Amino acid sequence: MSYEEWYRQDRLPHIYCAGCGNGTIINCTLAALEQMAWKKEDTVFVSGIGCSSRAPGYIVTDSLHTTHGRAIAFATGVKLANPDLHVVVITGDGDLAAIGGNHFIHACRRNIDLTVVCMNNQIYGMTGGQGSPTTPLGCLSTTTPYGCVETPFDLCDLAIAAGANYVSRWTSYHVKELEKAVLAGLQTPGFSFIEALVQCPTAFGRRNKFKQVADQVEYLRSHSMLKAKRDRLLEQGEHIPGDMFVVGELERRNRPALGVKR
Amino acid sequence: MTRTEFWQGNTACAEGALAAGCRFFGGYPITPSTEIAEHMAVKLPKKNGVFIQMEDEIASIASVIGASWTGARAMTATSGPGFSLMMENIGFAAMTETPCVIVNIQRGGPSTGQPTLGAQGDMMQCRFGSHGDYAVIALCPASVQEMYELTARAFNLADKYRVPVFLMADEVVGHMREKIIIPDSVEQVPRKALVKGTLPFKPDSDLVPGFPQFGKGYGVHVTGLTHDERGYPCATNPKLHETLVMRLVDKIESARHEIADYDIINPGAEQVFIAYGAPVRTVQQVMHDHPGDNIGFLRLRTVWPFPEYAPGEFKNARRFLVPEMNLGQIAREIERHVRVPVISLPKLGGELHTPSELLAALEAYR
Numbered sequence: 243m244s245y246e247e248w249y250r251q252d253r254l255p256h257i258y259c260a261g262c263g264n265g266t267i268i269n270c271t272l273a274a275l276e277q278m279a280w281k282k283e284d285t286v287f288v289s290g291i292g293c294s295s296r297a298p299g300y301i302v303t304d305s306l307h308t309t310h311g312r313a314i315a316f317a318t319g320v321k322l323a324n325p326d327l328h329v330v331v332i333t334g335d336g337d338l339a340a341i342g343g344n345h346f347i348h349a350c351r352r353n354i355d356l357t358v359v360c361m362n363n364q365i366y367g368m369t370g371g372q373g374s375p376t377t378p379l380g381c382l383s384t385t386t387p388y389g390c391v392e393t394p395f396d397l398c399d400l401a402i403a404a405g406a407n408y409v410s411r412w413t414s415y416h417v418k419e420l421e422k423a424v425l426a427g428l429q430t431p432g433f434s435f436i437e438a439l440v441q442c443p444t445a446f447g448r449r450n451k452f453k454q455v456a457d458q459v460e461y462l463r464s465h466s467m468l469k470a471k472r473d474r475l476l477e478q479g480e481h482i483p484g485d486m487f488v489v490g491e492l493e494r495r496n497r498p499a500l501g502v503k504r
Numbered sequence: 505m506t507r508t509e510f511w512q513g514n515t516a517c518a519e520g521a522l523a524a525g526c527r528f529f530g531g532y533p534i535t536p537s538t539e540i541a542e543h544m545a546v547k548l549p550k551k552n553g554v555f556i557q558m559e560d561e562i563a564s565i566a567s568v569i570g571a572s573w574t575g576a577r578a579m580t581a582t583s584g585p586g587f588s589l590m591m592e593n594i595g596f597a598a599m600t601e602t603p604c605v606i607v608n609i610q611r612g613g614p615s616t617g618q619p620t621l622g623a624q625g626d627m628m629q630c631r632f633g634s635h636g637d638y639a640v641i642a643l644c645p646a647s648v649q650e651m652y653e654l655t656a657r658a659f660n661l662a663d664k665y666r667v668p669v670f671l672m673a674d675e676v677v678g679h680m681r682e683k684i685i686i687p688d689s690v691e692q693v694p695r696k697a698l699v700k701g702t703l704p705f706k707p708d709s710d711l712v713p714g715f716p717q718f719g720k721g722y723g724v725h726v727t728g729l730t731h732d733e734r735g736y737p738c739a740t741n742p743k744l745h746e747t748l749v750m751r752l753v754d755k756i757e758s759a760r761h762e763i764a765d766y767d768i769i770n771p772g773a774e775q776v777f778i779a780y781g782a783p784v785r786t787v788q789q790v791m792h793d794h795p796g797d798n799i800g801f802l803r804l805r806t807v808w809p810f811p812e813y814a815p816g817e818f819k820n821a822r823r824f825l826v827p828e829m830n831l832g833q834i835a836r837e838i839e840r841h842v843r844v845p846v847i848s849l850p851k852l853g854g855e856l857h858t859p860s861e862l863l864a865a866l867e868a869y870r
Contacts, residue, residue, distance in 0.1 A: 250725070253736060283721040288570070299725055299737060304718040306573060307727035307737075308566065309596050315563035319570025319578070320718065322554045323528050327574065327719050345566075348559040 245272040248282070250302050257296055259367075261447075261455035263414035263440030267361050268297050270417055270438070271330070274424035278328070285328045288317040290342060293368045293442075294334035294361035311342030314349045317356050321501045328428070331358040336366045339375040339395050350404030353432040355501040359424060360397060360435070363442035371445030378485075382449040397437050402493045407432030409493035413439040413462040416489065423491065432499030439466075439487070507686050513651040513678045514581075517607055517671065518543035520655035521579055523690040526605070527553035528578035530567035532560055532586060535619040536675040537609035540581035561586035565593040569602045573726065575695070575717040577659050581607035583675075584617060587626055588633075594668050595634030596728045598752060601705075601713065603662035603695060607655070607671040609678040610781075610829075612854050621854025622675035624781055624829040630670045631808050637749050639756035641763055642670040642808035646784035648682045654805060656690040661763065663695040665755055666712050672807065674829065676782035676856060698722060703733040711755035757809050764811035766804045773800030774822045775866055778815065778838055780804040783827040786857045790866075793859060799866070807834060812841040823847055825865055827857045845869075 258264050275285065287298035291310035298305035308316045313331050321329045338346050338360050349356065365383055366372040373386040376397065380389040401409045408430040410423035420438055427434030441447060441458035452458035467482070469490035475482055511519070518540045521529075529544040541557070548555040554571070558564040564580045571578040582590065587608050597604050612618030613625045626633075630642050641661050643654040655671055662669040698704055698714030704724045707713050716722035729737040730745045738744050756763070769791065777787045777799065784803055791799055800818050804811070815824060815838060823845045826835040832848030839846040849865050851857050 252734075282723065283719060286718055299727065302723050304573075304716075304723060305725045306570065306718075307725065307729070308569075309592050309728060312562060312566045312593065315558065315566035316570040318556070318558070318563070319528065319530060319567030319572075320574055321570075322556055322567070323571035323576040323578070324574035324719055344559055345563055348563070 245269065245276060248272045248275070248301055250300055253300050256300055258293065259444040261441065261443040262293070263363070263442070263459075264293055264297065264361050266414045266417060267359065267420070267438045267440060268300070270420040271332070271359050271424050272301070273421045274428055275330070277425055278428050280328050284326065285330065286320055287330050287332060288313050288320060289332045290337040292334040292337045292366070293363070294332055295337055297332045311337055311340070312345060313337065314342060314345040314356065314358065318349065318354055321354060321356060325355070325501050325503045329356050331356055333358060333360050335360065335362040335364060335376040335397070336374045339397055343375070347400065347404040350401050350406040350433050350435070353405055353407055353497050353499045355431055355433070355499055357424070357427040357434045358436070360437045361440050362397065362437050363440045363446055365442050365446040367442050367445040371449065383446070398435065398492050401435040405433070405497060406435050406493065407495055407497055407499060408434035410491045411437040411439070411487070411489050413466055413489065414441060415459050415463040416466070419489075426491070426494070430494065431502045432497060506688060509684050509686060510681060511648055511684050512539060512681050513645070513648045513673065514539035514609065515543055516648045516651040516684055517581070517655045517673070517678070518547065519686070520652035520690070521605070521659070522547055522551060524577065524656040524659040525692050526577045526579050526659060527551065528568065528571035528576040529553070529555045529580065530558050530564040530571070530578070531580050532558055532564050532582065534583045534586045536611055536678050537581045537583045537607065540607060540609070561589040562593060565590040565597070565604070565606065568604050569593060569597050572602050572604050573718045577663070579605035579607065581609065583609050583611045583619075584613045584626060585615070587629065591633045595636060595638065597668045598634065598638035598640065599728050600726050601666035601752070602668070603666050604668050605655070605658045605662055605671065606668055607673065610672065610674040612852070618854050620675065622782055622829060623852070623854065624674055624833070627672060627807060627830060627833045630672055637753060639753040640668050640670060640808055641665065641756060641806070642672045643765070643805060644672050644780035644807050645677055645805070646781055647677065648680060648684045650805065651677060652684060652686070660691065660693045664693060664712070665759065666715065667756060672781070674782050704735045705731060706733040707751060707755070711751050711758065760809045760811060763806055763809060764814065765806045766802060766811055766814050768814070768817050769801040769803065770797045770799060771818055772820055773798055773818065774820050775870065776800030776802060776815070776818045776821045776824050777862070778802045778804065778824050778826045780807050780834065781829070783829060783857055786827065786859055786862055789859045790862050810837050810841070815842045823869055825849055825862070825869065827851065827862060
């Protein structure tokens with residue numbers, strides 16, 4: 243489904259490159275929203291800067307496209323000033339984890355009632371492919387021309403440690419699972435964080451041996467390990483390869499939340 | 505019924521905001537402005553408002569802008585270092601025409617400088633501190649009474665012109681305690697709503713578009729990118745960018761007379777002081793000690809947009825003397841608008857000018 247009535251048709255065509263995974267994530271997010279049956283006028287999208295953050299500009303609801311890294315801080319003001327609004331933040335790995343890292347962990351700590359969807363393409367796409375805080379070790383970017391030597395953030399671990407009520411990770415391959423995760427995030431009072439790994443053929447894939455878009459999607463599929471399997475392997479004392487990442491619902495709890503509708 | 509209180513300037517600022525209908529405060533502790541946040545933390549929850557201490561000043565102004573889009577009258581208060589951190593989002597507020605009030609209780613800079621002492625070193629930063637061309641409004645109180653009144657006025661100006669409005673106070677006025685008369689009520693001029701069916705960033709004849717409040721079904725897109733009248737990004741059209749930025753500046757500059765607030769004392773004088781904020785008090789002392797009409801005084805409550813025609817009301821002026829707690833930031837602005845010498849009387853270090861220093865200046869240049 244394409245959820246046409248959620249899109250600003252007069253803004254098309256969009257800016258995303260051929261093969262970009264962001265559209266998939268937007269669609270999954272809108273599919274989840276549709277199930278909430280919220281009025282469009284009660285829903286607000288907030289974003290920062292980057293490819294991911296252009297998404298609210300294509301969605302018909304009220305939307306606030308803000309400064310780099312600060313989306314969650316702006317969203318905090320929207321939500322607290324009017325808790326009747328449903329506030330969804332769309333962000334990326336650079337926006338959320340680098341320049342906006344402090345706002346992210348404090349929003350998790352406050353457990354403010356936002357749903358944050360992070361399109362993690364592991365690169366700065368809009369500025370042409372610089373390394374980000376989630377660029378894997380050894381990967382090439384224009385600012386890691388000899389391979390990234392910094393250990394990446396695990397955004398979900400960060401969110402869990404900082405106190406978020408709901409945390410999930412999926413990829414652009416897992417569209418049904420991702421839709422359900424966003425839905426669960428929207429339903430959970432408090433801070434919900436959904437990380438979606440996405441392919442970026444233009445800035446990441448072509449520098450990192452993914453000749454076709456499908457190659458990178460296949461990589462995301464084959465290197466994702468369900469949380470249940472990861473837990474079982476850990477229990478059995480089995481080795482988990484370093485290039486695998488865990489997907490699934492990673493946290494769901496009911497810590498006291500801020501900004502929940504009165 | 506009016507009532508009389510004996511308040512600190514920062515308390516009066518917070519109370520003025522509350523009286524003006526401020527219902528959102530996002531802030532971060534910083535000397536010498538913290539009392540404003542503390543007062544709001546006590547009072548706002550009792551008025552069904554929201555106080556939140558954010559993780560830094562960048563987040564504080566961001567939360568204020570977000571709150572403003574839900575229709576709330578929203579403010580923050582800070583001082584030098586925090587003010588510097590807010591600059592990018594202040595530009596965002598100017599570009600997106602978001603009403604908001606930013607209080608700066610100025611302290612000595614640069615950097616951490618003199619946290620507990622007064623200064624006026626941020627007057628140019630408040631006008632030009634964010635990148636790109638834009639215009640703002642800045643008010644400068646010189647008493648506890650004015651901390652109350654000008655804060656309340658700041659909200660009306662912010663809503664009317666859809667612009668960040670600065671209360672550029674200083675530590676002296678912020679921490680001074682004196683008598684204040686609290687009015688029955690404060691005039692609140694509500695934000696002009698966008699007429700449904702109108703493009704959200706299409707200006708009315710006053711160059712200000714109606715406000716499409718979030719949650720009211722406008723489906724508005726708000727972006728810091730250069731945008732067209734629909735609010736849609738359009739960042740590579742030279743003409744559109746020029747038209748937008750010119751309007752953002754013109755809507756404030758063309759309202760200069762309406763925004764201006766100043767007193768003219770002894771308009772026939774040859775020697776004329778111009779002051780704003782704490783130095784006003786020293787000039788007032790000099791005028792009190794030397795009654796008559798040979799010392800003129802242009803006493804500014806609005807500094808931006810600068811009331812450039814006001815010095816011209818002193819027809820016989822042979823020179824203007826400008827005491828400031830900075831190295832002449834506004835003296836240079838005045839110089840651009842007058843044909844007689846402008847004598848800057850800078851004072852750094854956190855102390856007020858003394859009356860004898862100003863008298864000595866009068867003698868030296870007579």
